[in-house]
Amino acid sequence: MPTSAGLAFYSQAQLALRHADDAVLAAREARLSGHVSVGMAPSTASVLGVPFIHAMRESYADVRLHLVESLSGNLERMINTRQLDLAIVFQKEKLARWSARPILEERLFLIGTHDVLAPLPEASISPGQLAAIPLIMPSLGHGLRGRLEAICQEHALSVDVVAEIDGLALLMRAVRDGLGATLQPGAAISHLDGESLRVIGVENPILSRPNFLVSLSDDELTPAGLAARVILAKVMRQLVESGRWPGASLYAH
Incomplete structure (x- = not known):
């Protein structure tokens, strides 16, 4: 060392x-x-x-x-x-x-397949509803995961992170395969046109980074x-x- x-x-x-x-x-x-x-x-x-x-x-x-x-x-x-x-x-x-x-400041969105996000029929959700969805996120120490951990502390949430993937391409492939949903900024959703993924806004309060x-x-x-x-x-x-x-x-x- x-x-x-x-x-x-x-x-x-x-x-x-x-x-x-x-x-x-x-x-x-x-x-x-x-x-x-x-x-x-x-x-x-x-x-x-x-x-x-x-x-x-x-x-x-x-x-x-x-x-x-x-x-x-x-x-x-x-x-x-x-x-x-x-x-x-x-x-x-x-x-x-x-x-x-x-x-x-970038808004954060919940992204997943229609099957994974079936428990959330709305176009937007509150932070507390994230607890109902299996999440795929980067590991601790990276920006998005740090933001999620801060959200959990602010709202006394316990979320289900089913996999940690430190790479956007592999993480999004796992999401497309229905292994879980993810929180991503608007920059990431700009390339999802035509894909069979749902994008849900998180509001009250709006989640951002x-x-x-x-x-x-x-x-x-x-x-x-x-x-x-x-x-x-x-x-x-x-x-x-x-x-x-x-x-x-x-x-x-």
């Missing part, structure tokens, strides 16, 4: 190596260049990933972009060890050292990282304002 001193050294080494590479690139060209690593959860990447790549190419074609798609718990660990410059995460408490800006744009501190970010942060926030807002991010609403700034 690595020691805390070893992890600290590793984090600083990761940062120093990236800054050295960026300095070499910047010296070669007058235009903004360098390297930036950005992390997104799979559901977020399905809506945000490609528009962000296009926007970066239009504005900063010489910046080398590295996108990482992984569950939010993994992204938190990666930014804490400076393997990422920026990330979209859903719990800022674990990242107190870094810059965290709330950008948007915040999206935080987290980055290294300004004095640690390279110019490429600072530019990418501006573009990322801009694209997120544009997607919500144009209706291309289902179930999302912007925070007032």
Whole structure:
């Protein structure tokens, strides 16, 4: 097991190596260049990933972009060890050292086959009705599961998590096969057109999760990282304002 001193050294080494590479690139060209690593959860990447790549190419074609798609718990660990410059995460408490800006709020929906969700004939339900449905969720430590656990505490609920799957593609295959239902944000339901799955809203209160744009501190970010942060926030807002991010609403700034 690595020691805390070893992890600290590793984090600083990761940062120093990236800054050295960026300095070499910047010296070669007058235009903004360098390297930036950005992390997104799979559901977020399905809506945000490609528009962000296009926007970066239009504005900063010489910046080398590295996108990482992984569950939010993994992204938190990666930014804490400076393997990422920026990330979209859903719990800022674990990242107190870094810059965290709330950008948007996403509604959460219950998704499952008609058979699994047969006990719930309504188009929307209250949080207490989740107890009647077998759920498939990521494991503890990841954003959606953390939100579910918080909901259970707030409403004194006991839910039936029948399987823990740390991967969106496999999790959704299990849902399609009728092994259980899942809670997912609007970004995940945007790709369900034509599928034989039901989508049920959860209301009274509405269940949602915040999206935080987290980055290294300004004095640690390279110019490429600072530019990418501006573009990322801009694209997120544009997607919500144009209706291309289902179930999302912007925070007032």
